[in-house]
Amino acid sequence: xxxxxxxxxxxxxxxxxxxxxxxxxxxxxxxxxxxxxxxxxxxxxxxxxxxxxxxxxxxxxxxxxxxxxxxxxxxxxxxxxxxxxxxxxxxxxxxxxxxxxxxxxxxxxxxxxxxxxxxxxxxxxxxxxxxxxxxxxxxxxxxxxxxxxxxxxxxxxxxxxxxxxxxxxxxxxxxxxxxxxxxxxxxxxxx
Numbered sequence: 593x594x595x596x597x598x599x600x601x602x603x604x605x606x607x608x609x610x611x612x613x614x615x616x617x618x619x620x621x622x623x624x625x626x627x628x629x630x631x632x633x634x635x636x637x638x639x640x641x642x643x644x645x646x647x648x649x650x651x652x653x654x655x656x657x658x659x660x661x662x663x664x665x666x667x668x669x670x671x672x673x674x675x676x677x678x679x680x681x682x683x684x685x686x687x688x689x690x691x692x693x694x695x696x697x698x699x700x701x702x703x704x705x706x707x708x709x710x711x712x713x714x715x716x717x718x719x720x721x722x723x724x725x726x727x728x729x730x731x732x733x734x735x736x737x738x739x740x741x742x743x744x745x746x747x748x749x750x751x752x753x754x755x756x757x758x759x760x761x762x763x764x765x766x767x768x769x770x771x772x773x774x775x776x777x778x779x780x781x782x783x
Contacts, residue, residue: 598622599668600631603675605685607635610763610771614720615674617775621782630664634686637661641688648696658693665699670716671752672782676763677723677738690746699750710751717752719743720778722763 600619604611612633619631639655654662665671675686682690693699700708719742743755758781760774 596622596627596669597667598627598629598670598672599664600629600672601674602631602633602635603673603683603686603689605634605683607633609635609676610722610760611674611676611720613771613775614722614760614778615672617778618672618674618718618720618782621779625783627782630668632661632664634683634689637689639689639692641685641692643688643691648702651695652692654692658689661689662693662698665693665712665715668715670718671747672718672720673742673747674720674778675722677721677725681738681741694746694750708749710749713751713753715752717747717755718781719747719755719757720781721757721759723759723761724764725761727759727761 598619600615600622602609602612602615612635615631615633619629623629637657639658640652644652675682681687696702696708699711701711702708721738721742739757739759743757747755758777760777766774
């Protein structure tokens with residue numbers, strides 16, 4: 593087994609969450625397996641999530657926490673995102689993190705012809721997604737739009753490949769022992 597540099601982001605905007613538990617479980621299991629791990633918690637990141645401009649002609653200066661996030665992405669070989677799905681999408685602050693940091697010249701290059709060139713290639717990603725919607729509803733009736741957004745339009749667009757998603761459903765009202773089983777599965781992903 594080769595040792596990897598892993599960045600784990602707890603993408604829940606509140607400090608006491610299932611996403612945080614899952615991020616911490618993944619990080620501890622990865623460290624126990626010998627990997628080098630850095631952990632960030634969205635709830636502890638103070639920044640303006642509003643990009644605030646139309647187009648890319650001008651940029652808001654990045655707050656130090658956003659510069660550090662970009663440095664950690666550059667450092668990592670594997671990125672892990674633990675996040676809830678709210679109203680079929682990402683929490684606003686998490687989407688704001690991507691809006692503010694995934695910019696031309698930082699994570700992709702628009703100067704060539706065709707699609708922009710990803711600047712974070714050579715890295716893989718694991719998304720740990722929780723939701724209240726039953727998995728079958730999200731998959732068969734909605735066709736998993738958030739999977740495609742995260743995999744192709746966000747992480748894949750800037751170079752993460754492969755991007756794997758594991759989905760834990762009905763997270764607000766889990767059955768007896770369900771969270772413990774989910775955390776065991778998260779630890780197994782990291783090992």
